[in-house]
Amino acid sequence: MAKNIRIIPRLDIKGQHLVKGIHLEGLRVLGNPETFARYYYEQGADELMYMDVVASLYERNSLQEIISRTAKEIFIPLTVGGGLRTIEDIRNVLKAGADKVSLNTAAIANPKIIKDASLKFGASTIVVAIEAIKQSNGEYLCYTDNGREYTGKNALEWAMEVESLGAGELVITSVDKEGTGSGFDFELVQQIAEKVSIPVIAHGGAGKLDDFEKVVNHSKADAIAVASVLHYDFIQKHEQEIDTEKEGNVSFLKSGRSFTKIQPVSLPEIKKYLADQGVPCRI
């Protein structure tokens, strides 16, 4: 039997809010992350991912509290990333109840942290996030800080280096595609998935059901991180209950202008679609 493909809702968090942007920027507040997390858990999410997108020291405490409350109620793996710089930072989020951590900036600045952390906490606890932007010559380069900082590192070479340093998994984000709903960067995911033997989580660009099937069958992704399509589905279904004054600014969704490429779908719909296409997943 082939392995089961995981669908992982990704929740970008700023302070105490769930946010979503395009190309990792232009963040809008969508609501309370724990409400969304709970819903996705009940809907059959295979894991959850929390990304602190505006990681700063004085906001770290509210993230710890969100992790700790989530881990008491939600019994699937929780990966936490964003602004983790040291072994101590990693230990703190694991202590709060995260199962895995995702590293990007810290790993690029100091690749040895991957090795140290995987020896200390187990390789499968250390996920490395690669945020790539396609250059005009077709090369993929790594960026940090939500796609703002240029590093000059080649994404494929970095993926292989990260594997050899002991990372347990990779999350590959196409900054070009993120939040656009125009489909994954299928070529980027495929190139990396073929080069490494650790699992690859594709992220950035899912807009319709087709994209999920293609990133598995064509690009060989082992898991898919999803945000917009799920968040917008949740909001559409719960519009009445969401107090937009207090929880979030979702009026942009009603205009329907900037998000025409995103077709909101639920987790059961994604999984049923994949299963119908012969892609095994947990239903």
Place this chain on the structure above:
Amino acid sequence: MSKVIIVDYQAGNLFSVLNACLKVGINAEITSDKNKIVSADGIILPGVGAFGESMNNLEKLDLVNPIKDFVSSGKPFLGVCLGLQLLFEESEEFGVTKGLGLVEGVVKKFKSPDKSIKIPQIGWNTIQKPPHADWQQTPLTDIAENSFMYFVHSFYVEPSNHKDIISETTYEGKKYCSSIQKNNIFATQFHPEKSADLGLRMYKNWSKELK
């Protein structure tokens, strides 16, 4: 109320196990205090990490004998993931490393000669009952065959006595042992604390053995 000790030997995953215990009403505490281990009503050996380093930690913390004494007392013992693997005689990780030797058999690594198989296995997979096994007398009672559980591992156990195996799982064509029961020892390769409702039910079932 029965007291369960989650053995702290500096491996990961302790807090997930504690949260699951609290959720199903198990009075659990994380500690590496050997007196508390020996006098506990039940112990859980969790674990995410490396076999060799974990055995070193157990030795450094002087926990090897307390764990063995606890197991011979006949009280309920639950091992999870690395906590299953450590029960065996040896692991082939970095040469050969000795384990606790409480269950006969060895720990082996998944093979991926041409890199076509992803290692570690990370994700959900199903558990099957071997013909000789009876789940009714185990924490798997009332859990349906082919239920999905969450796995994260590069190594798997190979018990010498086939009857110790109570569930099997197949990853990329390789069938292996995904849980064992030997007397008062119950241990799983999967993470019940990360396996949603069914995993919590397994913890609840296990807790019924506590006196």
